[in-house]
Amino acid sequence: MRRDLRGALLLLLTAAVQSSSMSAPGKPVLLSCRSPEKETFTCWWEPGSDGGLPTTHHLYYERERLEGTYECPDYLSAGRNSCFFDKNHTSIWVDYYLTVMASNALGNATSDPFKMDVMEIVKPDAPENVTLRVEEREASPCLHVRWMPPSNTDTKSGWVTIKYELRVKKDNSNNWKEYTSGTQTHFSLYSVSPGGVYTVQVRCLLDHGEWSEWSNTTFVKISNYLQNERPLSMLISILSAILFIMAGLILIAKRKSVKQWVLPPVPGPKIRGINSQLLQSGGSDDVGNVLIIKQSFPPIYFVWEDQMEDYLIVTENEDWLSSNSQKRKKSLIPACFHFDSEIHSKESPCHKNDWEKDEEISQVDNNNKPFTNTGYVDFQRHVENVDVKHVDYSRVKEVKSDNILFLEKEKVQSSGYIHFQRQEGIPEDYSRVKEVESDNLVVLQKQNAADLSCKDEGNHYTDCALHKPRKPHVCTELSDSGYVDTIPAPPLM
Amino acid sequence: MEKVLFAVLTLVYLELSMRVVSAPICSYGQAGCHVPSLADLFERVIQQSSRMHSVSSDLHSEFEQYFFPRKNLIGKRKCHTYDILTPEDKENAQRLGREQLTEVIVRLLQAWGEPLSELNQSMSQDQNQDFNLYSSNKALEISDILHELKDGVTIITEKMKLMGVLSNTVGYNSPESLVPSSAFYTQGDLDSMDHHDLLYCFRRDSNKAKNYLRILKCTTLPEPDC
Numbered sequence: 001m002r003r004d005l006r007g008a009l010l011l012l013l014t015a016a017v018q019s020s021s022m023s024a025p026g027k028p029v030l031l032s033c034r035s036p037e038k039e040t041f042t043c044w045w046e047p048g049s050d051g052g053l054p055t056t057h058h059l060y061y062e063r064e065r066l067e068g069t070y071e072c073p074d075y076l077s078a079g080r081n082s083c084f085f086d087k088n089h090t091s092i093w094v095d096y097y098l099t100v101m102a103s104n105a106l107g108n109a110t111s112d113p114f115k116m117d118v119m120e121i122v123k124p125d126a127p128e129n130v131t132l133r134v135e136e137r138e139a140s141p142c143l144h145v146r147w148m149p150p151s152n153t154d155t156k157s158g159w160v161t162i163k164y165e166l167r168v169k170k171d172n173s174n175n176w177k178e179y180t181s182g183t184q185t186h187f188s189l190y191s192v193s194p195g196g197v198y199t200v201q202v203r204c205l206l207d208h209g210e211w212s213e214w215s216n217t218t219f220v221k222i223s224n225y226l227q228n229e230r231p232l233s234m235l236i237s238i239l240s241a242i243l244f245i246m247a248g249l250i251l252i253a254k255r256k257s258v259k260q261w262v263l264p265p266v267p268g269p270k271i272r273g274i275n276s277q278l279l280q281s282g283g284s285d286d287v288g289n290v291l292i293i294k295q296s297f298p299p300i301y302f303v304w305e306d307q308m309e310d311y312l313i314v315t316e317n318e319d320w321l322s323s324n325s326q327k328r329k330k331s332l333i334p335a336c337f338h339f340d341s342e343i344h345s346k347e348s349p350c351h352k353n354d355w356e357k358d359e360e361i362s363q364v365d366n367n368n369k370p371f372t373n374t375g376y377v378d379f380q381r382h383v384e385n386v387d388v389k390h391v392d393y394s395r396v397k398e399v400k401s402d403n404i405l406f407l408e409k410e411k412v413q414s415s416g417y418i419h420f421q422r423q424e425g426i427p428e429d430y431s432r433v434k435e436v437e438s439d440n441l442v443v444l445q446k447q448n449a450a451d452l453s454c455k456d457e458g459n460h461y462t463d464c465a466l467h468k469p470r471k472p473h474v475c476t477e478l479s480d481s482g483y484v485d486t487i488p489a490p491p492l493m
Numbered sequence: 494m495e496k497v498l499f500a501v502l503t504l505v506y507l508e509l510s511m512r513v514v515s516a517p518i519c520s521y522g523q524a525g526c527h528v529p530s531l532a533d534l535f536e537r538v539i540q541q542s543s544r545m546h547s548v549s550s551d552l553h554s555e556f557e558q559y560f561f562p563r564k565n566l567i568g569k570r571k572c573h574t575y576d577i578l579t580p581e582d583k584e585n586a587q588r589l590g591r592e593q594l595t596e597v598i599v600r601l602l603q604a605w606g607e608p609l610s611e612l613n614q615s616m617s618q619d620q621n622q623d624f625n626l627y628s629s630n631k632a633l634e635i636s637d638i639l640h641e642l643k644d645g646v647t648i649i650t651e652k653m654k655l656m657g658v659l660s661n662t663v664g665y666n667s668p669e670s671l672v673p674s675s676a677f678y679t680q681g682d683l684d685s686m687d688h689h690d691l692l693y694c695f696r697r698d699s700n701k702a703k704n705y706l707r708i709l710k711c712t713t714l715p716e717p718d719c
């Protein structure tokens with residue numbers, strides 16, 4: 001009994017449940033439509049609740065420029081809840097108004113109208129047959145990608161133009177690099193490195209529609225055959241770097257000798273008797289001291305340095321007391337230097353006609369002889385001395401007894417001949433100087449009046465007037481300048 | 494003063510240099526000008542039509558963003574070029590033949606000259622605040638391209654006639670008889686609805702023109718991959 005009651009209750013319940021779920025179908029929703037090649041299109045819808053009863057769906061459409069309402073020609077080709085419009089039923093540039101109706105035993109439900117134009121819903125299929133080819137070149141490998149357009153598109157008649165895009169990814173990273181390929185069905189990638197796995201995908205676009213989905217991934221592994229060479233090349237480069245560094249260090253350490261070898265010092269002029277260091281350090285006074293003869297000059301013999309260039313001033317006028325003063329054009333080294341290792345030159349008058357001093361020396365001090373007609377003659381080595389008497393005089397101040405002479409301290413200006421009175425008829429007589437005390441005292445040797453000796457002082461030439469040559473010809477050198485002419489007569493003063 | 498002189502000199506120089514560089518393009522083979530081939534002409538014309546369509550498409554979508562989208566409105570819109578019979582799929586277009594296709598193209602292009610200028614005028618005034626400066630520039634660009642496109646297509650037809658590819662029956666009917674639209678738009682100022690309709694219709698027609706031109710090129714100059 002209870003069993004039966006329970007059974008009856010259950011039946012009632014199920015009946016009640018069943019009866020409450022049965023209803024008219026829910027409203028379906030048209031999702032989207034798509035045309036892959038601008039010649040056909042497909043539309044999909046979403047059904048609503050089915051109301052518990054078997055429900056059927058129908059798609060109806062109206063079209064611009066076409067009277068009447070039509071039903072979907074093909075429900076099957078595109079799968080469930082879809083409608084496929086083939087070429088005969090597809091028109092471009094006209095509006096379609098679609099509706100889907102769901103119906104079951106209890107009622108119908110119609111979706112909202114969906115307006116579309118085939119021009120707007122173009123989305124192609126993905127490109128097909130994507131192939132990758134690795135070209136292994138010396139410097140770096142490159143990747144050639146090739147693909148085919150989707151099979152259903154008609155590119156031959158110009159009805160559609162397809163543009164492509166591809167993207168590349170290396171190994172497992174998520175960074176895709178995108179490239180545009182235009183209308184070509186091939187592309188070359190040069191920025192690939194060996195030892196990586198590259199994944200490539202391609203997609204396409206028809207006219208101004210939507211981009212297709214990305215194609216299936218194709219990947220390729222580029223062999224790293226180059227890697228084996230790397231350690232070797234690295235080793236070589238490291239070794240050469242070490243060698244270079246060592247060479248550089250050696251050069252730096254020996255830079256002086258290297259410098260000498262590369263840039264040998266240029267030999268400069270070396271003047272014997274002149275110390276260049278002294279010249280550099282000293283003032284012009286020293287130069288003057290070296291170059292200028294204040295006193296007498298050495299005799300004929302000069303030793304010439306090879307580097308010396310001398311100029312001989314030739315003048316027509318033998319009398320080298322020229323009134324005017326011509327400016328010297330050059331500084332000349334006096335021709336009558338006697339050079340040796342000693343810095344001080346021996347005092348000796350210059351035998352030459354003229355010599356000139358450095359311009360630095362003031363005219364007052366030296367024996368410069370300006371000339372009217374001057375010319376320069378290249379000086380020869382051993383030039384005969386011209387017989388010119390050039391004498392230096394010191395005035396005798398006082399004569400004590402008969403063998404002591406006091407000389408005037410001041411030198412006589414030897415700017416010319418000193419005319420001193422000579423008494424005619426008095427023979428020239430010479431006395432030998434015994435000694436010179438201080439700088440103005442001369443002691444003469446007592447001698448026979450007949451004694452004659454010729455004094456040769458320094459580099460002077462003197463005519464020895466040998467009246468009675470008793471003693472041999474003696475030449476002495478005086479530190480002072482000049483010789484003393486003695487006259488047994490009363491003092492010259 | 495010196496700046497003015499400098500500017501003048503620069504302009505003169507530029508003008509002269511430009512004169513030296515460019516060679517005029519002419520279609521009749523006059524002396525001294527470079528005559529482009531038919532392929533070049535087609536290429537140029539197709540590019541122009543493509544540009545025209547893409548700009549008008551942008552303009553339309555911009556408008557739809559701000560304007561109340563009337564996508565679901567059943568109200569049948571009628572473009573003023575409705576009466577021009579155009580092939581609506583590939584087979585029909587290919588079946589049409591070169592002469593008729595050319596005529597269709599020419600008629601389409603000619604039909605849009607006036608309405609576009611009206612649109613431009615309305616946009617520049619823009620009482621309804623539908624557009625901004627950016628959009629008005631686009632509309633202006635569309636007008637310019639359309640004008641060039643018309644000239645280009647004329648040149649191509651002449652050249653094709655010369656080459657014997659096109660028979661001489663292709664004539665140019667006067668725009669007035671073709672297009673009933675002139676009456677349509679002179680009723681008054683264009684309002685937003687009119688703006689929207691115009692843009693929608695033009696987008697469609699420019700796409701038609703582009704497709705037809707491509708078909709024409711590929712049937713006239715067959716290539717393996719057109």
